[in-house]
Amino acid sequence: QEQLVESGGGLVQAGQSLRLSCVASGRTFSNHASGWFRQGPGKEREFVAHINWGDGTTYYSDSVKGRFTVSRDNAKNTVYLQMNGLQVEDTAAYYCAAQYGYVLGPLKVTTVDCWGQGTQVTVSS
Numbered sequence: 001q002e003q004l005v006e007s008g009g010g011l012v013q014a015g016q017s018l019r020l021s022c023v024a025s026g027r028t029f030s031n032h033a034s035g036w037f038r039q040g041p042g043k044e045r046e047f048v049a050h051i052n053w054g055d056g057t058t059y060y061s062d063s064v065k066g067r068f069t070v071s072r073d074n075a076k077n078t079v080y081l082q083m084n085g086l087q088v089e090d091t092a093a094y095y096c097a098a099q100y101g102y103v104l105g106p107l108k109v110t111t112v113d114c115w116g117q118g119t120q121v122t123v124s125s
Helices: none
Strands: 003-007 010-013 018-025 032-039 046-051 058-060 068-073 078-083 092-100 119-124
Touching: 003 092, 018 032, 018 092, 018 119, 032 068, 032 078, 046 068, 046 078, 058 068
Parallel strands: 010 119
Antiparallel strands: 003 018, 018 078, 032 046, 032 092, 046 058, 068 078, 092 119
């Protein structure tokens, strides 16, 4: 069964850091753009960051640029999201996502091929 499994969420105070991991099980990130979305309470799911296969080009939303870093470990079939300087506004369920091919610009909810189940990140003030 193909699936994406996230881990690493939790409760932290503002200013602290977390690292999310997403392991592809039964599938691979090869030839896929892979990354992260988030969905806060009462909000729509929004793009956070992604990394392209091949040249490793990355894209970030303006709200996380400079604070979050997306990366991958091909040998471990894993994508990461390092989140530094967390803010209360970053509180959300974070979802791993993958889309076949090379994607210019931010991933879109409507074109993602595969989703993880989500991991909760809560930032307290």
